[in-house]
Amino acid sequence: MENGYAKYRVAVIGSGNWGSVASRLIASNTAKLPSFYDEVRMWVFEEMLPTGKKLSESINQENENCKYLPGIKLGSNVIADPDLESAVKDANMLVFVTPHQFVEGICKKLVGKLRPGAEAISLIKGMEIAVEKFSEATIGYRKDKEAATRWAKLFTTPYFLVSVVEDIEGVELCGTLKNVVAIAAGLVDGLDMGNNTKAAIMRIGLREMRAFSKLLFPSVRDNTFFESCGVADLITTCLGGRNRRVAEAFARNGGKRSFDELEAEMLHGQKLQGVSTAREVYEVLTYRGWQELFPLLSTVHEICIGQLPPTSIVEYSEHTPNLSIIGDPHSDSQAQYCQWNQKLEDLDDELRGLILVVVWLLGGRVLDLGGYCGCINFTD
Numbered sequence: 001m002e003n004g005y006a007k008y009r010v011a012v013i014g015s016g017n018w019g020s021v022a023s024r025l026i027a028s029n030t031a032k033l034p035s036f037y038d039e040v041r042m043w044v045f046e047e048m049l050p051t052g053k054k055l056s057e058s059i060n061q062e063n064e065n066c067k068y069l070p071g072i073k074l075g076s077n078v079i080a081d082p083d084l085e086s087a088v089k090d091a092n093m094l095v096f097v098t099p100h101q102f103v104e105g106i107c108k109k110l111v112g113k114l115r116p117g118a119e120a121i122s123l124i125k126g127m128e129i130a131v132e133k134f135s136e137a138t139i140g141y142r143k144d145k146e147a148a149t150r151w152a153k154l155f156t157t158p159y160f161l162v163s164v165v166e167d168i169e170g171v172e173l174c175g176t177l178k179n180v181v182a183i184a185a186g187l188v189d190g191l192d193m194g195n196n197t198k199a200a201i202m203r204i205g206l207r208e209m210r211a212f213s214k215l216l217f218p219s220v221r222d223n224t225f226f227e228s229c230g231v232a233d234l235i236t237t238c239l240g241g242r243n244r245r246v247a248e249a250f251a252r253n254g255g256k257r258s259f260d261e262l263e264a265e266m267l268h269g270q271k272l273q274g275v276s277t278a279r280e281v282y283e284v285l286t287y288r289g290w291q292e293l294f295p296l297l298s299t300v301h302e303i304c305i306g307q308l309p310p311t312s313i314v315e316y317s318e319h320t321p322n323l324s325i326i327g328d329p330h331s332d333s334q335a336q337y338c339q340w341n342q343k344l345e346d347l348d349d350e351l352r353g354l355i356l357v358v359v360w361l362l363g364g365r366v367l368d369l370g371g372y373c374g375c376i377n378f379t380d
């Protein structure tokens with residue numbers, strides 16, 4: 001008996017492409033592991049199929065999600081349930097896997113409806129695992145390694161390796177931000193600029209992902225970007241994902257057809273995350289005055305809303321004098337900052353914080369990256 005529960009009961013909230021894959025994966029484990037109930041309830045956002053049948057009914061009859069994961073059996077212990085409350089009411093392990101724009105509304109409906117002590121995970125990673133090709137993922141956790149390991153057990157199969165990392169914000173931001181970089185990669189493809197340019201965009205994108213994450217959350221670890229959720233997911237999404245594909249079409253059309261229009265036409269109900277994420281990131285950058293530090297992330301949004309042409313994706317670099325300060329504090333060209341940073345790093349946290357505040361009050365530009373490095377830029 002763990003956490004007061006004899007057994008764990010899993011509900012999956014979402015039944016799109018990844019939601020269906022995740023349900024299948026989990027159900028293959030719950031059927032085998034004695035600490036879990038076999039049944040996995042999958043909440044389905046109800047839709048009418050062209051046949052006139054409801055999606056949830058079709059899934060339960062065919063054991064297949066013919067709209068979002070056709071041709072793959074989910075496992076007889078996956079039960080589709082269009083009623084959110086009923087799908088979660090007995091569960092003590094909840095797996096959230098809907099497009100992020102719907103999460104808030106769903107959570108509001110769940111208030112007061114969950115079992116006390118229920119745990120939840122948000123899924124942000126995944127590849128072609130429904131057909132059992134080798135793949136991997138990362139789970140971020142804060143403090144409770146035992147719970148993280150339990151979640152990893154629920155997902156791990158011989159073809160899907162799951163690691164756990166004590167860096168919840170880093171893992172979350174990797175999954176979020178790489179979709180913006182994937183838009184940039186797709187634009188490069190649509191402009192027929194070739195692999196060297198695309199590799200450069202991916203490198204700059206990864207660097208901005210890391211810098212942005214560390215500025216927002218100083219606890220974020222460098223190593224997280226070398227886990228599956230970082231560089232591996234970035235590569236796969238930039239080579240083959242939906243964001244990349246739709247961005248390529250956007251660039252081929254010279255930006256004349258909107259992302260919304262292309263998404264509806266090309267994805268048949270699946271949702272892009274990169275365009276709305278770019279907008280949300282841009283809001284943070286504008287609010288904090290960080291736009292020029294993150295030219296790639298900023299430019300993607302400005303292209304998406306038609307403020308800049310798709311070609312701008314490769315035209316911003318000359319305006320980026322400060323990026324290396326954050327992305328690579330040890331680069332030769334930034335020696336003066338490094339000296340400052342090294343001195344700051346040697347100080348204890350309180351004193352360093354005090355110095356940074358004083359510099360800020362004197363009008364200097366301060367980037368406090370916590371234990372990693374505190375940066376002062378007097379020249380901006």
Ligand SMILES: NC(=O)C1=CN([C@@H]2O[C@H](COP(=O)(O)OP(=O)(O)OC[C@H]3O[C@@H](n4cnc5c(N)ncnc54)[C@H](O)[C@@H]3O)[C@@H](O)[C@H]2O)C=CC1
Pocket residue numbers: 014015016017018019020045046047068097098099100102123124125126127269270271272273
């Ligand atoms: N497909 C993939 O390979 C991966 C996706 N993810 C992430 O998982 C999340 C879910 O993606 P997918 O499962 O691929 O979904 P999807 O993009 O394949 O499907 C869209 C889903 O949204 C549902 N939906 C539409 N309107 C809705 C509404 N008003 N309220 C609630 N749901 C609504 C649809 O019924 C469908 O289930 C996304 O954040 C995505 O970035 C993460 C890893 C891999």
Ligand SMILES: O=C(CO)COP(=O)(O)O
Pocket residue numbers: 124125126175179182236237240241242243244273
């Ligand atoms: O969010 C996703 C994977 O994490 C899905 O996006 P892509 O299909 O563009 O890779």
